[in-house]
Amino acid sequence: MKAHLMYKDRDFDLKGELPSNRQALTQDLELSTLFKSMALGDDFLFEVAKKAVLSGLNNLDTILYRQNILKDCLNNPSIIRDIYDITIESIERKKKTYFGFFNRYPSSILHSSIDVLQIFVDILKKLRIIADAHADKFASEGFRLFFTMLKKELGDEYFACVQNHLEELKFRNGVLISAELGEGNKGSNYILRKPQGKTQDKKESWVQRIFAKKQPVFTIFISERDESGARALSELKDKGINLVANALSQSADHILSFFNMLRTELAFYVGCLNLYERLAQIGEPVSFPLPVDAGERRHSFKGLYDVCLALSLEQKIVGNDVNADGKDLVMITGANQGGKSTFLRSIGLAQLMMQCGMFVPAESFSSNICQNLFTHYKREEDTTMNSGKLDEELGRMSDIVDKITPNSMLLFNESFAATNEREGSEIARQIISALLERRVKVFFVTHLYEFAHGFYDKKLKNTLFLRAERQNDGRRTFKLVDGEPLQTSFGEDLYNGIFGTGS
Template identity: 50%
Template structure:
């Protein structure tokens, strides 16, 4: 049986390697609060969610498949949680009873443990069937419709009854019946496990039954005979033990796949419930093909910031159309880096089939998401800060493919204005020529102003708003870059209005 809840044609691969920039994405986009909220204290969910989140889908149809499944989950959260509890129970039972085939060497031991595993899983398979019968018709997505139909077909009443029958027979309550033949040199061979005899006859039936029967009782202290009898038993059980072990392994693999794929949806439910408590909107995005440049959002907010502060945060409305370069300038602490992070998070969430933190969101799929954020000075002093920036950029460029997305946060600012601007011009120009989408938060006015004068149709300029009184709205607007980032506003916030008055008087003199 296949689960196919995350992909239309395959089960989730738990050994899927992370993308090359996984650690940078986790740090620069501050994904930890999102993963922690989704996990809600469950380490298995945390591991699964992080892997699925970082390994983006690049097929619009696959994203739509997962979005439809998640919408089903949001409509029936209690059913999904009950469904997830079934594989969790399976492995809890296995752990408590120390069930497992690892380390078993004798067919009799393998058969005994495999049967015990199947007995433990049997009631859970029946519970799975009951859920499919009760709720399957209410699910509309291709993923869950196929899954529940498969459960009803594969775990039909006749099949479950047959499983129960064979599990009873494999307990050998009335002994084990086997046959063997004599081969060359009168060595025994052709061992076959036979169906058990009819139930024992009573004394009257045995008295009138003319059929002779023969029996031999092994003496209690006959150790050699006991070993020989054990060897005969194991030889007879070998084929059956292998078949039952394979059946137990198959059921266990099914439960493992079911737990992994449902863990992602449980994480989504946990996140949706928390955002609902914070009264923050979510929307299912519209993914567009790789080659169709597009970006538009309404009320897009920083999900990580909302979960960290536990309160609503300001969203942005941007319609960039088919632009390939976003140049973001403006006031310090005006929301530039926050928007950059929100755009990266939304892209990752969209490409793993989730809802996004916005009223609406649409963008083209990217072949990969990369970040290049400023770092602190190298504590080991092995290289300068600017050298380290360029080395990281070189590593990223080696990993880029056409139609990737790269988020730059104050890159190339570790050197002087003129040199940093020239390097930014050359690198960003090369990225655009290579069909890379770039979002660049910068204080390099020489670069921003020079690029503005070029009037390129593939570029949009956004500026963080600043009110006349110096306050920030934390919103971005389409506007040309300015020569100042209003750092004095922050100075006066720290040192107070007295310093501002003194500064104004001094300027007047």
């Protein structure tokens, strides 16, 4: 049995490798805040959220596949949580049946496997009941296939058959084993046989049993104090039931793997439910994005906000409306503390959320899929003095260039400002020009006027210039508007805000 709630044709690999730039993405986009809100203190939910968001998807069909499943989850949150709780119950109850050292023996393996399978049968019945009662409430392809699978595989005949086998394997009337004498008169070819009379629907009466023709048998009685004899008999029994015990153990492991995978895949959607409910409490909107192929240039949205900032402050955040369709470069300039870095972070977060099949923090959002997402943010000074700040920035940039591919996205936040204006502008110009030639989409927050205005003067059709809005009295609206780069970042506003304007 397969869940297939993350991919149509394969399981979700929780142990797969994360991208090499995961640390930079987590730091620059403050992803830990997002993961914590999805996990609500649950370490397993945290790891699944981290894996799903950072792994991303480059396939349009798979993104839409997950979106539709998530829509079903949002429409039926209690049912999803019930199924998730069932998977946890199965795993926890399995742990309580573990016999440790004694599971080295076939008889112990057999008995513990019977106990585990009996637990799993009861839990599978709960899943079947949910499928029967609620399948018609789900519209996504993923859940339709999931519930159809449950109804097909877990029918009444299946449960009756399994229950019958489990009862037989308890060997209440003893164990029937055949064997042969091998080399040196040692026993070989031990085979567990079906007990006589089990093929009959009804038990024989006592009269029939008395007068029935019997096969010749030899009976050996072992004294209660004969420990060696009892041990030998137990070893003979273990040899006979060994294959059955292993088969039953493998069956239990197979069902357990199904529950583990179902728990893992549902954990992503439970995390999304947790996040959705948290944002609803704050009053922030979310929407399902419209992704398009990587080769297109689409990036337009309404009311896009930094979800991590909203979660940290627990209040509504100013959103932005931008139409960057057909643009390869978005240059962002303007006043200090005007919301530029927050806006840049919202771009990265929305892209990651879209490409793992989630909703996004916006009233509406559409973007092309990116093959990879990279960030290049300014860092604090190297306290070990192993390198200068500019050397460190260029080193990180070199690492990114080694890995970046066409149709990727790169977010720059005040990069190359560790040197003088002219040198920093020239470095930035050459790097951005090369990236654009490689069909890399770039968002660049900068205070380098010479660099920004140099691109503005070129009047490139594939470039959009945004500026952090500032009112005449110096107040910031935290809105980004179309605008030519200015030569000042209005640092004087910050000075006056801290020290006052004086007399």
